[in-house]
Amino acid sequence: MEAVSLADWFKEVANWAFMVIAFPTLFAAWRTVSSNNIVRAVLYLVISLAGTAAMFLMLGAAFVAWTVVLVYIGAVIILFLIGIMITRAPLGVDSDLSHGRDVMLPAALLSIVLFAVTAWAVWDAFGMIMIQPFEPTSTADLANVLFDRFVIPFEVVSFVLLAALIGGITLARRDNTGAKR
Amino acid sequence: MTVVQFVLVGMAFFSIGLYGVLSRKNAVLILASVELMLAGVNINMVTFDTYLQDQLHAGQIFSLFIIALAAAEVGIGIAIILLIFRNLQTADVDSLDLMKD
Incomplete structure (x- = not known):
């Protein structure tokens, strides 16, 4: 149960790699739920799932990472694209993909509250406890x-x-x- | 690497996916948001598997199960959406109000 200070956290190279992966991944996840172009939304989903695969590699879970790449990026995304094409969704920009502001604002509020509560709980429980050096599975x-x-x-x-x-x-x-x- | 950094990303995925499920109208994009939520759960599973140095690797096994079930769910979901589209000529969930009052 070894904790690390914030300054030491920034000195570790793996954490910089983590940030290089995490921020584009989260941005892509955000664009998946907010993009007005249905094909782009699904293609952003590819980026965010590839980011999760990269995080699995960082955690030493190589088999799970490649399963994500094969099953999600290989097969599930194709299913999504086929679903989009068969339901003849408009392929360009379409403002009718999301609800109006009256639904969006409560939804955003709910998810922000959920994130805040769970983040506080995890921070309270673990703080800056490090993951001990591990062998890749x-x-x-x-x-x-x-x-x-x-x-x-x-x-x-x-x-x-x-x-x-x-x-x-x-x-x-x-x-x-x-x-x- | 700390536990919190990975778990926070997983929770951000879950929250973003929840926002997508609630705010999207197109059925295919709702399914995509559900995939985001499941990806967040997978990150949590694998993180705690590595953190606890589990000899049984239960976290990784469970994330494999989640991936398999998510693939099945997407297959069935797309089939249902196709059926709805064939009957109603739309994939907009707001138009599915046959059972409403």
Whole structure:
């Protein structure tokens, strides 16, 4: 439980790298929810998710980081873009993507209050306690735990994915049999 | 590196995502905001996994589960949005008021 002073915090090179990652990531997250261009909003989501992957790398969680890159940036973003194209959203600037000021202001207030309360709670609990030097998690370690201790949740997740697959097909396909009934 | 710096970024992600869910009208962008919230949760999970030096790596395993479930959620969500679009010709959640009064 070793605390660090603010001056020492700024001397550590990793923290500068962290700030170089964190500020563009948060800016991109903000633009995701505020941009008036729907395609740009989704592309900003790519930047913010890439930022989270970079933070996972800083924390030694390489496998999770590359999973984020493959699953989120590779697959989920494509789903979003396909969804945008199929729903024929206007691709240019569109002011009708968000609610008016009457909803925006309470929403902003609520999220700022949520952030303030949780930030205060975490600061109160941890302060400037450092993360001790750690070994990066190897994929082999992660796999050993996943297929030993967590094998039943793993199977449950695969079942959920199967159900989602079947559900997605049933929802999205045009029902040709219904007319005969 | 401190615990707080990573957790604060995760909480900022969650709050920004909450703002997006509440203030967006387009259904696809609401789903994107939900993804932001889940990304914030993932940052928290991995941070505390590293901080606690967990031998079971429960935090990382859970963030993998969250990623898998988020992918399933987006797939189903987009399918539902397509269905709504096919019936109502819009992806605007304000027009989904059939069950209202």
